[in-house]
């Protein structure tokens with residue numbers, strides 16, 4: 001079974017995937033699979049432009065976890081969408097040295113449910129598990145993902161509304 005972990009940068013994909021790796025799961029980091037698919041560097045947005053279509057087409061499926069903010073563009077069996085309250089997300093991103101514009105762009109995308117919406121365009125409802133990491137530890141989040149993988153936690157999404165954070169000047 002291939003399980004994707006997606007989410008806005010800073011929601012905790014990498015940290016949670018490391019915990020799942022520690023627990024013995026196979027983990028593929030999407031960042032390590034895109035190198036040959038980089039089309040250009042978008043300097044203004046401080047990000048890489050990837051040939052996502054070709055990358056997704058050529059991706060070799062894994063029996064395990066695929067972690068990265070493009071995971072929902074792969075044909076996973078189940079997909080976990082990590083969430084984080086936008087003000088806390090901004091605080092998590094600030095030690096990275098990102099520009100204020102890049103932090104704002106990510107916080108806004110999180111407030112607007114961008115990754116969840118993209119995920120629901122690709123996946124049936126019963127394959128999606130939305131997990132709010134704002135006030136849970138990495139271990140608690142990993143526990144829930146393991147339970148979801150085993151079918152012990154039902155799919156769920158849609159209980160988050162962070163639109164008020166759009167007006168806070170983040």
Ligand SMILES: Nc1ncnc2c1ncn2[C@@H]1O[C@H](COP(=O)(O)OP(=O)(O)OP(=O)(O)O)[C@@H](O)[C@H]1O
Nearest residue numbers: 008009010011012013014015016092133136137138
């Ligand atoms: N419950 C939690 N789950 C995951 N990470 C958390 C949690 N609480 C706090 N963090 C912290 O949030 C920060 C951002 O996490 P991380 O780098 O894993 O995000 P990411 O989604 O992988 O970002 P990117 O897409 O840029 O790689 C880390 O410092 C991590 O320790």
